[in-house]
Amino acid sequence: MKYLVTVIAVIASVFLIQGCSSSPSGSGKSTNPPTLDAVIDHSPSLPETNVEVNLDAGNSKDEQNIGYDIQWSLTNKPTNSSVTLSNTTQPKIKFIPDVAGDYEVKLEIENSSKGIIDDATTTISVISSESTIELEGDINTDSTLTDIFSEPSIPDYLVVGDVDVNAKLTVDPGVVIHFKENLGLKVASDGILSAVGTDSNRIIFTGESQSVNGFWKGINIYSNTVENAIKYAEISYGGSKSAGTYFEAANITIDQAKVQLANTKISNSGMFGIQTRRSGSEFPMENMEFSSNDDEHAYVHISQLGYFDSGSSFDGGYVEGFGGSTKADLDISVLNGAKYSILDNVGFDHLVTIDAGTQIEFVADAGFKVGNNGTIKAIGAANNKIIFTGTAKTPGAWRGIFIGSPSVDNILKHVEISYGGSINMATYFNKANMVIDRAKVELDNVEITGSAGYGIQTRRNGSTFTLTNSLFDNNQNSDMRIHPTQVDFIDNLTNFNDGDVEVYGGDTEATGSETWSNLNNGTFYFSSSVSIEKEVSIEAGTLFEMGTDVKLLVSSGTDPGVIKAIGTSSNPIIFTGRSKVKGAWRGVLIASGSVDNEMDHVKIEYGGSSDLATYMPAGNLGVYNDAYLTISNTEIQNSANYGFMVRETRGATVAGTNITYLDNSNSDFYDY
Template sequence: MSFLLNPVGTPSNQRKFAQHLVLCLLSALFLVTGCKKDVEIEPTPVNNTLTANAGADQETQVGQVVTLDGSSSKDSENKSFTFQWAILRKPAKSQVTLAGATTAKPTFTPDEVGEYELELTVANANGKSTDKVLVTAAVSQPVTINQNISVRTVLTDRIANPELPDYIVARSVAVTAELTINPGVVIAFERDTRMDINDNGGIIIAKGEPNKRIRFMGVEKTKGYWVGIMVYSGSNANVFENIDVMHTGSRFMLSGIKAGMGLFGSSKAQIALKNSVFSDNDGYGLYVQEGSILREFATNTFRNHTEAGILIDAVNVPKLDVTSVFTGNNGRNVVEIMSSVVKGGKDDEIVWKGFADKTPYRMTGILTINAGWKLEPDVTIEMARDAEIRVDNSAYLIARGTPTEKITITGVSRTPGYWRGLISYSTSAQNVIEYAEISNAGSLALVSGKKANIALYGAKSTMSIKNAKISGSAGHGIYVGYGSVLNNDAATANTFENNGAANVMIDK
């Protein structure tokens, strides 16, 4: 018997059919779902942010200017914002304040050892943000100098605080090579020590700045603690500019002199001295021995000395500028001049100027004039006991003041007969005294047993004296030796007061 088999009806075919049907349904489902619209996902909201950044923590020295930096602070929308800095914490004794507290980069100067904590606040419409920074201030230890300086040496500003020493000189030091001292350096000297700038190699270059002065001082800040600076070097490189010298005078330098700085003539020591201050020295501020050289001298100040601010020889007097100050509470507020000679070339005219602060010159002994010597209006010369002025034959004197700015030559003590007087041997027709006051001479005879404020002596010694006041002589007002020449109207062209003998005495 033959059978017609239905493939669908067989169990095998039924399984195949079911599998095929499932595949068709899955395909249809995929097609249906693949055609649906994508689901939209809401974005996460972005917050606008403002972030303060007070910068990195810093380590510094007491006295060193600190600059804070908040410039890395930012706003996510690049909107502008304000700065406000505040000091949260500082050492107990500190008095610091911030400069520019509302700027990105304020400054302050630590004045005590310790930690300074500061806070920055930045703010705008987006809000505000804060950040802190820590500044730690310490003090470095000074370097000890206890041996001579015999090789080229540079001293650097190691410690920012100008009240603290960078170097301490523990024993007297001789400089026999080039020594450069950088701006801001402070050198403190132990008791009775000194610094010698020697000739034949010794050079000192100490150039400070107005805000970074170089200071030579005592370990203890008292008058007379250390000896001072002794300059023997004749180098034309020697310079002191924007320097302070103080607390010297513990011992004599040479010739019984105490001073902050001494220049010695045997080696023709020289220095340029500018914008410098000598103060609180037990002696003079500056001693310039005859033979030494003030190469430059400008805008210097001398105050609080036991003696005068300066003791100088006559040759260097013209180097003094009119703006320097010599009257700051010194033992004697004068420019003191030792016995010395005014000298120059054949055609040189040596000029002594009047100072802006009215400082008088003070002559301590004999002043000899071997060149043309001119006194400008308003000059005052005070003469020590028995001191005198001698105008030699080859020289001349021009002392011409004005009605309002007279030239004055008188005694330290304004008493009759205090100093010896002025004597001229000069035959020059340039000799003149006009609008001047010459007083209180005649302590000793000037010549031929004669006492006088002014004496002309020698064949053809010549002078014109007019509009002058001649007073307080212990002898004659004017004495004219035989053969000397005085203007004929001298007796009437001048004023005479309180002279011990004749106002004008002429030997014939």
Template sequence: MKNFQRLFLLFFSLTFILSGCDPDKDKDQPVPPSSLTANAGPDQNVQTGQTVTLDGNGSKDSESKTFTYAWAFSRKPNGSNATLNNAATATPTFVPDLPGNYELELTIGNSTGSHKDKVLIKATASVTAIILNHITVKTVLEDRIADPNLPDYLVNSSIGVKAELTLKPGVTIAFAEDAQFLVDEGGTIMAKGEANKKIRFTGKQDQKGYWAGIIIYSNSSANEFNYTEIFNAGSTGLIDAVKTAMVVSEDARVTIKNTEIAKSNGYGLYLREGSILYGFAANKFDNNAAAPIVLTAENVPKLDAATLFTANHGIKAIEVKRSTIQETSEVVWQALQNGFPYRLAGFISVNSGWKLSPGLNIEVVQNNSIDIGDGYINAVGTADKQITITGVDQTAGSWDGIIIYSRNSMNKMEYVNIKYAGGEPLTSNVKSSIALSSAAALQIKNSNISFSGGYGIHVYGDEPTLNPDAATTNQFTSNALNAIFYNR
């Protein structure tokens, strides 16, 4: 009997050892199903009549397998006839027709299983827009309607802001045809939105140039547009009969940041001479019938490289009106994003330091010139970021050129392209792209002067100073006359 028990135990032990060493054992086990996780998106607070978009894009399969979507109402207010559109997609929509709670269930599934999640949509009764009139007392406008496509306030005729006006994030104001919005001398506007709750000024109809625009007369340093949208303005002329989405008058102050100005039937922004651009950063200008901005030279240094100027404008340049660069310190013009150019629409006189940043582009309208008087021009680019000063009309001699009177040692040009100048004589009845008058000085290297209607450089008199190697360290191509003319 004992021998039998020993044999049994030995047989059992051998069986256990052999089964534990079976290399095919794991292959016989069932493969666990993939892990599906449904995500019906965040709860939402909306108003009746507002289109609600659900979002199941956060759903996933741990093994990256495809799966199907199936949405359904699990609860809605009694009597509601709301229905789902595109219920088999990640982002179906519906319109709540009654106030109350709408609960929806998302089911995702594939061959390995399914998983569910729910989302709650709370709908309150919709409200109608309030009609705004003149603002004569301190006023705060609240975001009243959740749908950003619906206006919180209506302006049925031109109104003025004569007191402090604050717009909360998310506010939308819709203007009647040709209506103006004036911030008067005694008023202040503070329109400070947020990245995901912008403040919008638009027309009652989504039509380019539907309403007139915004006029800023106020000199308050608190005037600010931040995370705002100004759409569909420029229907009629504002100050100076200029069509524009916004005009800032002389002595008026404003800060514009993170703001989009689009679909104006004229300019996007008009800064009159003497206006004060208090702050300007990270804006966007798109699809305006004229230039995105028209201004004088005094406000150009406020423009920043982070602001986006798209190519969808009637004038594809920042328009700089006839003006003088005259400051106590050096004035710097920044290169704009994507090489967007400045267009000199009139004569520019420089009586202080004028520095052009690498990569900057300037175009000059026909028959105009740049006059470096008591100041200097310091245009130093790089091989990768050259500075270009060219004509709007790209024909030889379309603009007159640059004349330098100052002997300042800061007059330097390097990696600069000067094209299509040499139209009318700059001095001594001689046509040239660059002219050095009596006691002027210039150092120019690694630059290219081309398509001049006369000489490349004209040195007039015995006193001007031009670096001796100017003829060999620069390129002169397709000019009507010689590279350099020493007129002594």
């Protein structure tokens, strides 16, 4: 509608036309084109919620009185506001703001016949007519904290004294709680905290000052009810001081308690993001965010590592696990942006599954033991390995992995184990990255490097393991130290990088057959004498180095041992001393009467340290009593005594062709 200014303009125009013959310019028209200038006035100047705000367009400018139409609109308003404008074509209108925040109002004025329009926009900041509520003391009856202010920068509640929750406390979505310095919220053993926000309306627990990590004490939970929940929330700037004896400072401390955590950001703690003091707490987590905590993001019992999910995110740093052992089956998820740090020697006494990509670092002398009732399943991928290593990247930075479990489900696949061997793993064990003690484990595509002792060690027979497609490097002792019953567990694809597999004394198993592989870039080192009690086939190219006075015996008996050492001209099997001097080791004694004993394209050297048996003198190779051997294309050299000895008078039989001798100190061949 046109207003009075338009009517006056029309009357004046008629009067000028009838009463004047000409305008000063001689044209009868104004020299300046008409303009409009929209102006918004509002009152009061500092409006509050639930109080009328007046809008007035009366001071808009129409200097040539052409008249105009009016249109008001609300172009922006605070979240959760339901305000709308009415009578939007009137010069003066009103509205009542329902929530605090900024309201953006637009005014358009227009003379459509002349095609002239102008607009103005103003932002009206509304403060709440409510006031922040102060909290302190005990909450002994069921209570609810409601969202007073929609603006998250305005706290709904200010904690001015420590608050102890002894009943059910419900915190509504959108509630903002600020804490004064060194104050906190305690959920006592008979209390319940239910703080469940929404994705668009989060609950905030923070310090009154948000520029100092560790400004307030934090949330301390001692309640063991499954009703405790913190979801779609933010907890920040806590951890000013310890929650109690045996606790450090943290945003959240959980002591023998239960709480569900989801979609919550935990940041800017003065020390830990989350801390527990012992086992017995349960806090399943989902899609959490950890950032800017002064110490580590979490400090929890080893049994609680399974509560961290792969959907949570971290800005680097660690989740620390301290001592003890598992209390139930455990799935350790890969951390998005962080690693696990193990602080003690801990026990896996249940099924522990470790997800691909998980990185676990150990501090000095820390490690883990898979106990008799435990099982480990650590299955990585070629491009997403599981890593066990020291915090320091030096040999002996941590203790290592002890496997004492007979479970057939133990498996480590696409796993790296490095820098272990800080101290002896146990009585009768040495330093090692991994110990296997009367246990079963499958090792596939495993990298074992940088040990301050052995790569892998066993102490006795009774362990069963398979080793395939793996890699050893830079272990200060032998890559492996194993029992003779375990030699056949090693494949010929594992790369030993010029290292060796130490075989300590004892017998092979007594029945069946097995193959000793040609180690890939590796050597078998026999540190003690070994007896072959079953059929053993040795692959072409296999290299054996023997320690001082060590003997390899192919035993006799009703079910005698058998050796089948079949090399090739380009890839002979070699038995030699660890030191390359005459008499470096004792030699090979064939005491088995099996007609299957055979050596072809074999080299035997540097033996003869002492007699091979009663009535069998020192030498590189002896065939004893009723024994049998087919031998061909073999070199026997550098013995400290005889080269080759055969006790024919006691029934020893040899079928030999193309045997060559070199530089044996006594006779090359002794037949007696």
